[in-house]
Every structure is written in C-alpha cells, then in structure tokens.
Amino acid sequence: MELLSLLRRExxxxxxxxxxxxxxxxxxxxxxxxxIAFGAEKASSGDVSLLMVAAFVAAIPLFIxxxxxxxxxxxxxxxxIIQRLRLDLFEGVRNADIPAxxxxxxxxxxxxxxxxxxxxxxxxxxxxIGAQQAVTLVFVALFLAWLxxxxxxxxxxxxxxxxxxxxxxxxxxSESMQQVSRDEQRLFGGLGHVLDGFxxxxxxxxRAEQVVTELSELSGEVRQRKSAIKRQWAIEFAFxxxxxxxxxxxxxxxxxxxxxxxxxxxxxxxxxxxxxxxxIGTVAQAIPAIAExxxxxxxxxxxxxxxSDVLANGExxxxxxxxxxxxxxALDGIRFSYREADGSPGFSVGPLDVVFRAGELVVVTGGNxxxxxxxxxxxxxxxxxxxxxxxxNGEPLRAGQRQAYRDHxxxxxxDYHLFRRxxxxxxxxxxxxxxxxxxxxxxxxxxxRDGAFTTVDLSGGQxxxxxxMVALLEDKPVLILDEWAADQDPQFRRLFYEKLLPALKxxxxxxxxxTHDDRYFGVADRILDMEEGSFRA
Numbered sequence: 001m002e003l004l005s006l007l008r009r010e011x012x013x014x015x016x017x018x019x020x021x022x023x024x025x026x027x028x029x030x031x032x033x034x035x036i037a038f039g040a041e042k043a044s045s046g047d048v049s050l051l052m053v054a055a056f057v058a059a060i061p062l063f064i065x066x067x068x069x070x071x072x073x074x075x076x077x078x079x080x081i082i083q084r085l086r087l088d089l090f091e092g093v094r095n096a097d098i099p100a101x102x103x104x105x106x107x108x109x110x111x112x113x114x115x116x117x118x119x120x121x122x123x124x125x126x127x128x129i130g131a132q133q134a135v136t137l138v139f140v141a142l143f144l145a146w147l148x149x150x151x152x153x154x155x156x157x158x159x160x161x162x163x164x165x166x167x168x169x170x171x172x173x174s175e176s177m178q179q180v181s182r183d184e185q186r187l188f189g190g191l192g193h194v195l196d197g198f199x200x201x202x203x204x205x206x207r208a209e210q211v212v213t214e215l216s217e218l219s220g221e222v223r224q225r226k227s228a229i230k231r232q233w234a235i236e237f238a239f240x241x242x243x244x245x246x247x248x249x250x251x252x253x254x255x256x257x258x259x260x261x262x263x264x265x266x267x268x269x270x271x272x273x274x275x276x277x278x279x280i281g282t283v284a285q286a287i288p289a290i291a292e293x294x295x296x297x298x299x300x301x302x303x304x305x306x307x308s309d310v311l312a313n314g315e316x317x318x319x320x321x322x323x324x325x326x327x328x329x330a331l332d333g334i335r336f337s338y339r340e341a342d343g344s345p346g347f348s349v350g351p352l353d354v355v356f357r358a359g360e361l362v363v364v365t366g367g368n369x370x371x372x373x374x375x376x377x378x379x380x381x382x383x384x385x386x387x388x389x390x391x392x393n394g395e396p397l398r399a400g401q402r403q404a405y406r407d408h409x410x411x412x413x414x415d416y417h418l419f420r421r422x423x424x425x426x427x428x429x430x431x432x433x434x435x436x437x438x439x440x441x442x443x444x445x446x447x448x449r450d451g452a453f454t455t456v457d458l459s460g461g462q463x464x465x466x467x468x469m470v471a472l473l474e475d476k477p478v479l480i481l482d483e484w485a486a487d488q489d490p491q492f493r494r495l496f497y498e499k500l501l502p503a504l505k506x507x508x509x510x511x512x513x514x515t516h517d518d519r520y521f522g523v524a525d526r527i528l529d530m531e532e533g534s535f536r537a
Contacts, residue, residue, distance in 0.1 A: 019065070021069045022364040026033040028063035030143050032056065033275050037268040070132060076196035078124040082117050085300055089113055092307025095317075098382055100338070104306055111184065112303040123289040133279040140279070144272045151251055151269045155276065162243040162280075174230050183222045190215045244280060250271055273505025310489050319400030326392055326408050326477045329356045329510065332336075334378055335389035349374045349533035351388065358477065361501070362509045363521055366530030368532065372514050373414065375530065378483055379512065410471035411480040414514075418463050419471075423451040425473045436472060439500065443491065463486040472504070482514045497523055 024165060035056045039049070044506050072418045089112060093101065101109075145152035194211060195203065201208045251273050335350030349371040356362055356379075366372050377383040381390070381402045390397040390405075397405055422428060428451060437443035442465050447454045471479060485493045497520035504511060513524070521527055 001462065004446070008356070010191065016071075018070065018073060021073075021256075022132055022135050025063060025066035025070055025132060026139045028059045029068060029136050031059045032063065033272060034143055034268075035059065035270040066139045068213050070128065074128040075125060079121065079126075082121050085120075085304070086113060086117055087305050089300070089307070092304060094500070096307055097384065100307070100375065103115060104303070108299070108303050112300045115184065116299045117298035123293040123296075126286045126289035127293065130283050130290065133282040133286075137276065137279050137283070140272060140276060144269060144276075147269045147272065151273065154250055155259045155273060156248055158243055158247045159276075159280070162239070165239070168315060172258060176225065177258045180222060180225045180229065183218065183225065187215070187218050193524040200273040244276065246271075247276075316400055317402040318404075321404045322392065322399060322401055322408065323395070324393060325508065326390075326405075326510065328393050328396075329379070329478070330354070330391040331378070331388070332391060334385040334390070335387040336374065336378060336385050338374075338385055347374075347533070350385075351380070352378070352535065354477075354535060356509050356510045356512060356526060359505070359507045360525045361505055361513065361523060362526045362528060364480075364512060364514045364530065365516060365518070365526035365527045371533040372481075372530055373482065374533075376411075376413070376480060376512070380409050380480065381409060408476050409478040410474040410476040412464065412471050412482065412484055413480075414482040414486070416464070416467045416482075418456055418467050420456045422473065423468065425451075427472065433469075434474065436469045440469055441495075442466070461489065461492070464488070476509045478506055478512075480512045483516070484513070484516065485517060493517070494520075513527060 006328065008405075013065070035052050038050050039056070089109070095108065141152065141155065144155060164387065179306065190211075201211055209307065210521065213491070230325070248270065251270055331352045331354050334352040337348040338346040340346045347369075364372055364375065376385070378385060381397070390404060393400075428448060432441065433448040435444065442458075442462055445455075445458060445462060453466060456466065458466070464484060466482060468481070471481075485496050488496060497517065502513075502523055
C-alpha cells in the first residue's frame with residue numbers, strides 16, 4: 001500500500017517504538033475487556049475480586065498513555081509528511097519552466113496543493129485508528145481462542161468471508177474514486193476558466209449560460225458518482241455489521257450445540273464477540289478512507305513526478321554565478337517554437353540576432369501576435385531556445401548561469417502579478433520608497449510599511465505603477481517593461497515617456513521597453529520592429 005510505503009519512507013519517528021505502543025494499546029484494551037467479562041461473571045454471584053479491580057485501574061492509564069502516544073505522534077508525523085509533499089510541489093513549480101507548467105495545467109496543481117493534501121490530512125488519522133483497531137482485533141481474537149476454540153473458529157471463518165468480499169468490492173470502488181478525482185480536476189479547471197474569463201462571461205449572457213451549464217453538468221456528474229460511491233460504502237458497512245450480528249447469533253444459538261464446555265464461558269465469549277463488532281466496524285470504515293487517501297496521494301505524486309521529470313531532464317541552472325555585471329546581452333541565431341497538444345510545432349520566432357548594450361533604451365514594437373512577448377521570455381531566460389544561444393558580455397551563457405543571469409533582471413510583464421509584500425527587494429530605504437511613490441503620483445493612495453504595501457486594492461494602472469516601483473527598488477542592471485504604459489491615463493502616459501523613462505537611463509543599465517505608442521518612439525536609442533516572429537531589417 002502506497003500510504004504505508006510513504007510512512008516508512010518519509011517518517012522521522014521510531015516506527016518500532018510506534019509499533020510497540022500500538023501493541024500496548026491493543027493489549028491494554030484486551031486486558032480491560034477480559035477484566036470486565038470475568039468481573040461481570042463474578043459480580044453476578046455477588047463476588048468482587050480486589051486483584052481484578054487493581055488490574056483494571058492499572059490498565060486504564062496504560063491504555064491512555066499508549067493511545068495518546070500513538071495518536072499524537074502519528075498526527076504530528078503525518079502533518080510533517082504533508083508539509084514535505086507541499087514543499088516538493090512548491091519547489092517543483094519554482095524550478096519548472098513555462099512550457100512544463102503550461103502542459104501540466106493549473107487544475108492538477110491546485111487540486112494537489114489544496115484538495116488532495118487536505119484529504120490525506122483528514123483521512124490519515126482514520127488509517128492510524130484502523131491499524132490500531134486491527135492490532136486490537138488480533139489480541140482480542142487470541143483471547144477468544146483461549147476462551148473457546150469453537151467460538152474462535154466461527155469468528156475467524158466469518159471474518160475471513162466478510163473481509164474478503166469487502167476487499168474485493170473495495171478495489172472496484174477505489175478505481176471509481178480515482179475517476180472522481182480526475183473529474184474534480186476538470187471541475188477545478190473549469191472554475192479557473194470562469195475566474196480568468198470573468199469579463200468575457202459578464203459581457204455575453206449566452207456564453208455565461210453555456211459555461212455555467214457545462215460546469216453544472218460536470219458538477220452533477222461528480223455529485224452522482226461520489227454519492228454512488230458513498231452509498232456503496234454504506235452498503236459495505238451494513239454488510240459487515242450484519243455478518244457479525246449473524247456471528248453473535250451463531251455463538252449464542254449454535255455453538256452450544258457442538259461444544260459442551262462452551263456454556264461455562266458463554267458469557268465471556270459472547271461479550272468478547274460482541275466487542276469485536278466495534279473494531280471490525282472501525283476497520284471497515286477506515287478502508288474507504290484509506291482508499292480516498294491513497295487516491296489523493298497518487299494524484300499528488302503524479303504531479304510531483306511530472307515536475308521532477310522536468311527537473312531531471314534539465315540542467316542545474318543555479319550552479320554558476322556570472323563573472324561580472326551585465327554590460328551587454330546578445331541573442332545569437334535564437335529560434336523557438338511553441339508546441340501544439342500533439343507535439344507538433346506551433347507559433348515560432350527567429351532567427352533572432354540582436355545586441356542590447358548598457359546605457360541604451362531599446363524600444364521593441366510590432367503588431368499583436370508578432371512575437372514580442374516571446375522575445376522577452378527568451379531574453380529573460382524563462383524560455384529555452386530550440387536553437388541558438390545567448391552571450392553575456394561576449395561570453396556564451398551556460399546552463400548553470402541561467403538563474404544568476406535572471407537575478408540581474410527586473411521586469412514588469414504585461415501579465416504581471418503584484419505581491420503586496422516586497423519580496424526579493426531586500427532592505428528598503430523609507431525615504432527612497434516615499435520618493436518613488438510621489439514620482440509615480442500614488443503616494444496619497446498607498447505607502448510602504450514593514451516591507452509591504454499598505455494596500456494593493458487599486459485600479460489596474462495604479463497597480464502597475466506599484467509593479468514598476470518594485471522593479472526600481474530591485475535596482476538591477478537590466479530593466480524590462482512590457483506594454484507598461486498601456487493601462488495608464490493619457491496624462492501619466494505622457495509623463496512616463498517624456499520624464500520617467502528617460503530618467504531611468506544609466507550608463508550601467510540596459511532598458512528594453514515593449515510598446516505600441518509610436519508617438520513616443522523618440523525617447524528610444526534604438527527601435528526594433530517585429531513582424532511574424534522576426535525583427536525587420
């Protein structure tokens with residue numbers, strides 16, 4: 001079982017000690033049961049054994065201590081394992097490239113990080129309880145065998161039949177749960193489309209109706225399948241209970257006919273058999289939880305494996321630093337093609353041969369779909385070229401230097417994300433931050449306090465000003481702005497091109513600005529015009 005393999009592989013606790021404490025919990029439970037059974041018989045004749053009372057009193061704290069150790073230790077360790085699973089996913093996403101994340105999709109990632117890890121956390125305690133109850137069953141069964149071999153034989157046969165049937169049906173249900181998990185991932189993906197395409201949905205009632213209808217149908221299918229699975233588990237649970245009710249009936253009505261000595265221990269054996277119903281019911285309930293956790297773990301491991309494959313097939317991008325600050329970036333014969341779902345080449349750019357030098361402000365322009373954003377992704381080493389390479393200060397950029405190279409770049413992409421906390425900026429000079437807010441004409445709306453913006457609940461243009469502020473606080477030798485002024489009002493757009501952008505030029509800084517605003521091309525030292533994936537001559 002993958003869950004047990006995970007525990008053995010990842011657990012930092014002493015599994016032998018855990019097994020001993022589990023056994024002590026089972027032994028103390030069996031001891032308490034036996035003392036109650038024999039004590040009840042003595043009480044019926046008006047006799048009370050002080051030795052039994054003392055043993056009973058001693059068994060209870062043993063049970064409490066062992067049970068508490070098993071439950072708290074496993075709960076703590078399970079959460080630690082889940083934490084490591086989450087961190088593996090975070091690390092995988094952090095190091096994956098854009099095509100890998102695009103091919104994987106967000107829905108499996110969200111499902112793995114949110115739904116699946118929560119499922120494991122919620123159901124793993126049931127696995128522990130089920131395992132503990134299974135050990136208890138072993139000791140109770142041995143106690144029953146000591147009381148009556150006939151009763152033990154009947155209990156063993158009935159248990160074997162019931163659990164065999166139950167496990168066979170459970171395998172089929174486990175497959176159904178995996179299918180439901182895949183359907184839920186599709187549902188998460190659909191919800192992502194609703195959030196990403198909110199504006200498009202709001203402006204078209206027919207589109208909104210069709211999207212919601214499709215999601216409703218998918219949600220209904222998930223509901224029906226999950227309801228069917230839970231209904232089947234309820235049937236299975238009832239089946240287990242009925243089998244053991246029959247077992248009790250056989251012990252009371254049939255076993256005495258074949259075992260002359262059974263009458264002497266009938267009360268004790270029946271009490272023990274009655275006690276079996278609870279642990280067996282717990283084990284039966286734990287089985288669907290285990291199947292659900294196993295399915296969730298499988299989903300997490302598949303996503304992690306896909307991310308790991310990307311990293312394993314790649315090279316260590318953090319191995320080497322750059323020899324010196326960036327003064328020049330050259331793209332040498334770079335070609336890149338996106339891939340369709342079937343693996344065939346899609347939109348392509350290249351060959352790209354261009355040099356960017358410190359002290360220059362280079363404007364990249366071109367029509368929609370000409371490849372400007374792809375060029376920026378290649379320039380920032382977020383995409384790996386299919387052919388060609390990059391030279392930094394005249395030296396080829398090696399695979400092990402790619403992260404060091406990226407660390408020299410500050411960028412505001414057209415699809416930027418604004419963090420409220422200023423991650424990666426380092427120590428912030430309050431006076432410098434306030435000055436930048438005033439230059440960007442947003443000081444009356446937001447401030448920087450304790451390394452974070454006081455708010456990011458602003459208009460799109462104002463948020464983009466904050467994104468530029470973060471890039472300037474990073475103070476990197478390469479500054480890339482992708483359609484930065486597109487969301488600004490005309491007055492601030494003119495201010496940006498005529499005053500702010502020229503003021504950002506420095507002898508040690510490369511500035512690359514993608515824009516359609518041809519009225520302000522005069523601020524550029526060079527203009528690169530793109531068409532169909534290449535720079536025009």
